[in-house]
Amino acid sequence: MTEKLSVVGKRVPRWRAHDKATGTAKFLADTKLPGMLEGKILFSPHAHAKILKIDTSKAEKLPGVEAVITWEDVPNKLFNPNKLDLILVHPELEFKDTYVLSEKARFVGDRIAAVAAVDAATAQEALELIEVEYEVLPAVFDPMEAMKPGAPKLHDFAENNISVHFDFPVAWGDAEAGFQEADIVVEETFRTAKNHICQFEPCTCMADFGADGRLRIWSPSQHAFLHRRKIAEIFDMPEGMIQWITPHVGGAFGKYGSLSIEPVCVALAKKAGRPIKLELSREEDLFATEPRQRYVSTGKIGLKKDGTITALQEKIIVDGGAYYTHNFSTTAVNMGGFLGLYRCPNVAAEATCVYSNVHPTGGVRGYGNHEGTCMLEQLVDKAADKLGMDPLDLRLKNAKKAGDPSSTGIPMETCSFEEMIKLGAEKIGWKEKRARKKEDGPKRYGIGIGIAMDVSGAQPFNIQHRNAFIKFNEDGSVNLLLNAADLGQNIIGAMAQIAAETLGLNYEDIHVVTGDTDSTLYDIGQHASGGCYQIGNAVINAAEKAKKQLLERAAKKLEAAPEDLEVREGHVYVISDPEKTISVGDVSREAMYNFEGEHLNISGQGSFSPVQNPPPLSAVFTEVEVDIETGEVKVLKILYVADPGRAINPATVEGQLEGAIAQSLGYVLTEEYVSNRETGALESDNLNTYKVPSTLDMPETEVVLYEEPVPSGPFGAKGIAQGAMIAVTPSIANAIYDAVGVFVTDMPATAERILEGLK
Amino acid sequence: MKKEIASFKVNDRAHEVLITPNMTLSELLREHLGLTGTKNACGAGECGSCTVLVDGKPILSCSTLAIAVQDKEILCIEGLSRGPELHSLQEAFIDAGAIQCGFCTPGMIMTAKAMLEGNPNPTRDQVKEGLGGNICRCTGYVKIIDAVMGAADTLSKGGK
Structure with missing residues (x-):
């Protein structure tokens, strides 16, 4: 792309940054509706129990209590809180196993009843007055135990607690033959970490049935339209009778890819006939909303002596928890990452999804690819060790190039892994640091690498459909209407930049309308890093249509042909004679207030359904210090080389990568989601025990944007946010391996585990 | 619970509020004065998101009783900017x-x-x-x- 860009590529302030800096941005917890009641949920104290009797009469009599609901008050309808069954091309591996409130508790934190009262304290008091008679059932907390005959059974349909066993649906080659052909085979079993999103705003929802009979839901969903349809199905309502409003979102990272407390909130609003706000505490958010799946996964890699990979295979036990949610979809993505990162002619994978009485899991940043790629990247380093090769050279040997299929199987328009790896290696001094003496008293030093490719959406596995609408105001500014949740990734600001660039306007001229299903067009929502690439293309499409109208009107005024005009910074110019100009505002206003007729509100509707799915690429280099006496790992430096295609706003792209570095540090070193082995209750129950990294944990970081615009992307952009942890995590694990030879198979790599590995 | 009127000085403005002895400062700001810029992310003094200044010192408003900061100079995020002029x-x-x-x-x-x-x-x-x-x-x-x-x-x- 040779054209000069005036808005795209600039470090402009993110959308609503001013409101967030001044404290005026309203999150749901900051909002009240007139006549609103506050809700509280009664969560099961037992990991596995049947409700024999539930007496709510005392709670109902407490002054201030307006409604109490149990399983008997909610629709007798199973659903899957994961939205993907609505858009998956093959939804047969998705299961519905969840009720709004259940008659049977399957984990400590399962939803038993809910109360609406005049304030939260009264609602809390009422919860304590609900008398539940449980028949406590034997529980099982480990997937291996859960699969054994005679283990306590969670769901009637799942024999041996196995919801599904499936093979990677799009495997290629012959894995067994590939391993026969190999000179060496490396095989390891990993237990990945079940870490929690711990987004900073605790999960909150409001719901209200209006006098017009319509249901309004305020919830920070990543998928307003899909979740609206889910609610419509659960409560047997037409979609159009529901308005879903997405407010500011205090972090998401996949959290709101599932329905969470919305169904309970709606059920309370229905029973009470009043607006309800339901707000979880941090403790409740940690135990009652979805962390990452734990995979117990055996990965196998076969290679020739020269380092050529001949086969890859993965056998996964999915420790998915008490409900199915994202078990299939994250695991399929895990396989795609594991099998699809490198050139390899023979691959196979299979997975067994297992229920047990632990906290159900969901989609978390990286969505399976994070764990699959991490295991693969660690195996590659072990293989390099065995072959006596530099792990960097082994990667270069097998790295994919443009034209190769990405991990989704679609041929890549661009792919410069080789250049990115070499650039990073040069910058960090890879060769010298791998070769140096690695000791200083009890301290050992190491350097590691990880590479990854992610996605720009879920093409071709899901329907991916986006829309945007642009309408001009009288002054030449525009409203850009779209339904994209700004989760912190700055999707809205990036879309405004794309609109401004396409229309020839300034960034400040774009006023975005978003977060309301009534006033925006359909959009599948924020997942799989698809927003920038896909919605960006829809925005360009809308802007081009509106611009065509604009130029046709301007052409008449300027007595020129539309194709001889251009728009720059809010003015239309005759290209050959820039003295002849008119402001966009004058054209727009004239189109509305034309007393001779031919009225028009200049506008355009744009749509996009992708064919391509260009993967953002990452190459990450990490240096660590490991104390062999204490087992403590200190990350010293992380260098992140990323190819986002084109960085629409480099500052916010860097922000995604820097944030992911912190999240990976937490995943590898500090964040341990621990349940009690006897009771199944969560022990890491607040931020003092669930340790999210602070400034003090952060190493020196450097981010390099290796921008290679992709032809199918909006101004060349790909997705970046979701995939940003994927290469960081294995680079840390590989640096530990380089430093002390401890091959980390169980995450997080706590000091105890490092010491154990050193024995 | 016993309620009493207490006076507070927040962002240079005086307020009289009916409080209970167990009311936290963050509750006072958010629920009673409408100053929702101060956030609660953990409610346990672990995360710093509820930080406000009392007599110039940073304190965790989720873990501070309102009653303890009567008549002190409380500054929260809404008091930092002056109209359109940002800090x-x-x-x-x-x-x-x-x-x-x-x-x-x-x-x-x-x-x-x-x-x-x-x-x-x-x-x-x-x-x-x-x-x-x-x-x-x-x-x-x-x-x-x-x-x-x-x-x-x-x-x-x-x-x-």
Whole structure:
């Protein structure tokens, strides 16, 4: 792309940054509706129990209590809180196993009843007055135990607690033959970490049935339209009778890819006939909303002596928890990452999804690819060790190039892994640091690498459909209407930049309308890093249509042909004679207030359904210090080389990568989601025990944007946010391996585990 | 629970509020004075998102009783800017790209303000140290530290 860009590529302030800096941005917890009641949920104290009797009469009599609901008050309808069954091309591996409130508790934190009262304290008091008679059932907390005959059974349909066993649906080659052909085979079993999103705003929802009979839901969903349809199905309502409003979102990272407390909130609003706000505490958010799946996964890699990979295979036990949610979809993505990162002619994978009485899991940043790629990247380093090769050279040997299929199987328009790896290696001094003496008293030093490719959406596995609408105001500014949740990734600001660039306007001229299903067009929502690439293309499409109208009107005024005009910074110019100009505002206003007729509100509707799915690429280099006496790992430096295609706003792209570095540090070193082995209750129950990294944990970081615009992307952009942890995590694990030879198979790599590995 | 009228001075304005002895400062600000810029992310004094200044010192408003700060000078995020005129820290957070979801931002800015008042020319490591009690889940802190360093520079040159 040779054209000069005036808005795209600039470090402009993110959308609503001013409101967030001044404290005026309203999150749901900051909002009240007139006549609103506050809700509280009664969560099961037992990991596995049947409700024999539930007496709510005392709670109902407490002054201030307006409604109490149990399983008997909610629709007798199973659903899957994961939205993907609505858009998956093959939804047969998705299961519905969840009720709004259940008659049977399957984990400590399962939803038993809910109360609406005049304030939260009264609602809390009422919860304590609900008398539940449980028949406590034997529980099982480990997937291996859960699969054994005679283990306590969670769901009637799942024999041996196995919801599904499936093979990677799009495997290629012959894995067994590939391993026969190999000179060496490396095989390891990993237990990945079940870490929690711990987004900073605790999960909150409001719901209200209006006098017009319509249901309004305020919830920070990543998928307003899909979740609206889910609610419509659960409560047997037409979609159009529901308005879903997405407010500011205090972090998401996949959290709101599932329905969470919305169904309970709606059920309370229905029973009470009043607006309800339901707000979880941090403790409740940690135990009652979805962390990452734990995979117990055996990965196998076969290679020739020269380092050529001949086969890859993965056998996964999915420790998915008490409900199915994202078990299939994250695991399929895990396989795609594991099998699809490198050139390899023979691959196979299979997975067994297992229920047990632990906290159900969901989609978390990286969505399976994070764990699959991490295991693969660690195996590659072990293989390099065995072959006596530099792990960097082994990667270069097998790295994919443009034209190769990405991990989704679609041929890549661009792919410069080789250049990115070499650039990073040069910058960090890879060769010298791998070769140096690695000791200083009890301290050992190491350097590691990880590479990854992610996605720009879920093409071709899901329907991916986006829309945007642009309408001009009288002054030449525009409203850009779209339904994209700004989760912190700055999707809205990036879309405004794309609109401004396409229309020839300034960034400040774009006023975005978003977060309301009534006033925006359909959009599948924020997942799989698809927003920038896909919605960006829809925005360009809308802007081009509106611009065509604009130029046709301007052409008449300027007595020129539309194709001889251009728009720059809010003015239309005759290209050959820039003295002849008119402001966009004058054209727009004239189109509305034309007393001779031919009225028009200049506008355009744009749509996009992708064919391509260009993967953002990452190459990450990490240096660590490991104390062999204490087992403590200190990350010293992380260098992140990323190819986002084109960085629409480099500052916010860097922000995604820097944030992911912190999240990976937490995943590898500090964040341990621990349940009690006897009771199944969560022990890491607040931020003092669930340790999210602070400034003090952060190493020196450097981010390099290796921008290679992709032809199918909006101004060349790909997705970046979701995939940003994927290469960081294995680079840390590989640096530990380089430093002390401890091959980390169980995450997080706590000091105890490092010491154990050193024995 | 026994209620009593107590007087508070928040962002240079006097308020009289009917309080209970167990009311926290964050509850006072958010629920009774409508100052919802101060956030609650953990409710247990672990994350710093509820930080406000009391007599210039940063305190965790979720773990401080309202009754204990009667008649003291309370400053929260809404008191930092004057109409359209932002504090240097707020400007710097916007310009450096230090805000993502924005939920930790008010607490982060208030902690930074107190820190810069005690140490107007901090090193990068001192800023890291000073913000160690404020958790951010989104940014990885790099641009937050950039912003605080930038604001320190502006303030030391006489900016507001």
